[in-house]
Amino acid sequence: MRTALRLSHLSALLLTTLLLLCTAPTHAIKFELQAYRYPPAKCVWNNAHAGALVIVTANVGPGDGQRVDIEIVDSGPEKNVYLSKRGINGEARFAITAHTDEGDVGVCFKNYLDVAEGGQTRKRVIDLDVDIGADAVDYNAIANQESLSALETEMRKLEGVVKEIVDEMNYLKKREERFQSTNMSTRKRVQKFAWFTLVALICLGVWQIFHLRAFFKRKYLID
Template identity: 70%
Template sequence: MASRGTLSFLLFVLLAPFVAAIKFTLPPGRVPAPKCIWNAVHTHALVIVTANVSPGPGQRVDIEIIDSTPQRNVYLSKRDINGETRLAVTAHAEGDVGVCLRNWLSPDVKITMAQNMSRTVDLDIDIGVDAVDYNAIANQESLSGLETEMRKLEGVVKEIEDELEYLKKREERFAITNLSTNRRVQNFAWFTLFSLIGLGVWQIFHLRAFFKRKYLID
């Protein structure tokens, strides 16, 4: 019994960084600015977005899931979400995935009335291991509670290994960049030194020729 409690506590500590929950209000507008929530993800990571939108007459909430790559990939776009909406995407690249929401004001509603209107959004974003439905896996494979906890822990360890591998690759890229930068700085320093020496030698000969023309030296 104690071992299960220890495992549960360990899972909670390890899984906490992979869960994002936020509640906010969206004011309506004719051309509303998007409200985006960004989270860092790894390639092929599963992202589960659960949006619970409160009712609001004369308003339409649209949701869009994008990434931060230069291509600005749009994973999913859905119009007029109401109540609880659950969406799932898989990240294509390393970087940030953003969940963007807009609250559009209906054309038949006066813009002056929009000041007293809004819709509340309760947003949950599960990433990686926490996005996996282990209860369904346990029912499908007839796993015990301890086996389910161990399966979760295995997923957490795998995700930590992927994170460490990613950090290792980033460190290697930074090391290569630092070496390249140091080499360029060193080459520039040598170029500057030789340029100053060359300029000094040229000035000496130039002044020597000038003084000879003025018969100041032999």
């Protein structure tokens, strides 16, 4: 009896570990952003499906004579702009919901240099964390709000992870169906073009025969 119980606990632990390994990790990056009068955008891109919660935490280091702007966009066909804010300092936290399945969500920064501070290379250090999907949910706040036990909180986390995995599988299935439809459409177009080429060559060959025959008759080379 104890052996069966231990096996049951081991199976549950193994399943939990596998589910946690399948989750999207937290994307953290730290970099220096140089200031310019007309700065280019430095973007960090992450994959996020439609309906996914995205939490962006940016910690901007100190820097005199500089202004850091942030913009959250996606690379989908509609080029959605979720957020645009100027002059962020210190730690800033933003939450958005992705709207596209056709592209990634990007967090873009620009570091503007004050004209009066020109002639010197200036930089600001940015520490960026991007949490997507189940990683973006604050389960501790949910547990406090709904008075959940530790076990219930873990089950809620696993429920979110499983839902994310199911959504990912459905997304991959839709992509496979779309690719298959595109493949079939391309095959039909290639077949139609091949038949058109064949018919055109036959018609051209017949026309050449009649044309040459008429030419030879005019020259009295054949009867």
